[in-house]
Amino acid sequence: MTQVTDHGGGVHSIRVPIPDNPLGHTLVHLLDTDAGPVLIDTGWDDPESWDTLTAGLTACGTDVKDVTGVLITHHHPDHHGLSAKVRDASGAWIAMHEADAAVVRRTRENPPSRWYAYMAAKLVAAGAPEAHVAPLIAARDAGRPRKLPGLDPALPDRTITPGDLLDLPGRRLRAIWTPGHTPGHVCLHLEEEHPAQLAGNGRLFSGDHVLPGITPHIGLYEDPDDATVTDPLGDYLASLERIGALGPAEVLPAHQHPFTDAPARVAELLDHHEARLADLRALLAAPLTPWQLAERMEWNRPWADIPYGSRNIAVSEAEAHLRRLVKLGHVETVQGSDPVTYVATG
Template identity: 35%
Template structure:
């Protein structure tokens, strides 16, 4: 089994449910996965962890990042420069780091337009855009774009969308560095973390199956490692139950926009929870639509209704049979 050193680069003192960030060092391969947020304390912990493994920063040859969110990419450019290393990400997420300044502006415009289409009130949209502060990272940085099936120093690249469009896991032997695709103590957000995705929950279901077929031990972007298969079962059960709640809520929510459904499911939301809540509701509505249980009644500002009054929880259970996901597994 590959030599892996976990470095806790942040302590989770911000109260986030998932806890502090985990970076991973593969000393024999010169690889560092997910170097953490753009803070001095995270950088110091990262450098100390590398030194504790008997390496210098200059020994790092490859900086691999699972997805574009700042708590995973924030120190990536700094480490790339300090180590004269290659920074690499999946091709779908790479531009959001490689061309950060321009892509951030595009992302804010896209997020605002998407939230409005989801039915989020304009004042909530404006507040969320204001809440999204820029990260202290370079406007541009060279990034090697990876594709599903590529390898880096013997580590396989597995495209695992859902949390973001270009989320990737890095797999060696039966160990997977899974970023935020699977977390031990909380459920990764699907739908709100990246508004580029048109059917994020269907993509995420395939991600769970792909990881299940390749990985026994998960090393997540937050917290300690854990056996993957039992956690996949829990996540499937969680989303199956939430799909059932979403379907039931359509009988009482009028109009059934993703935002209205999110308020019904999650209650009052503020800050980034506006995007995460509305995105999660959208993800479940599109999954139910993909299963033929609901239909869109409006497309400009999205609204949904059940296909007929006979649709119920048995139909949700059928739609969530694991054979649907396993049919799309690839190794």
């Protein structure tokens, strides 16, 4: 399959591989501007990914050293991973929403042992079995060096401010804040006529917010220093409705493939989450910990086949759904339970 696609109107995409990941690749978008080429996301920090990105830029008629800026939809390593290498090669600026820039700063400032301890404590509180938590405790005590992806992300130079037209000469690209997948996720709306005259309101670079065939992970916003009870799923659902109302002619996501009829896809995602919340409410007819709920939730494979790291992500997603159900008044905590359990009301 070709690694480069010309979407017309000075927009290309490059399929940058994600090693050992079922998603397969990140669609890094290249936007021509009067000041030079700008990237939307960069892909995973891996030698093959870097080679694919640079070869793709050459195929688009440019070079990595010519890139003038990098717009990051969100801080995850399959989007922000190669940003530092692009900046080192070109001197390009890097822009990100402040909420995700704060995540980058925390990640860089905290030693790995702090993160291992935090993750272990969260899993214990969620009811994870001792055998699952033990490797994190061991890593914390061993002072294991940074090996996980995304633990040394590039610090951005600029802030993406929601609602603003970005400073890209010759283009009209507006930032739309769409929290949920991360606290600072942004979609980028190209307020220009579609090159193929498709009906609708321009084109939307949707990052991971709206994808054509899968739903993005919605977990907790992790900050060891902030005890604020956030509602990431509520944020995501509200953000979805904002995109549905926008009605872009075409969506250019960061995974899978471009698609049209964004309002229909948004409606599918809203229906999916409504059904899932109803299913979880039924599961909570008897008290369950977040870990026990995650074990019983429907995933893309049986719980026994889910790898270690993915189980941590699944528990975070279960907790995000629990927070939404508590906020709606459909679920409550069982007083005195340790680890805490949740049960449906009424």
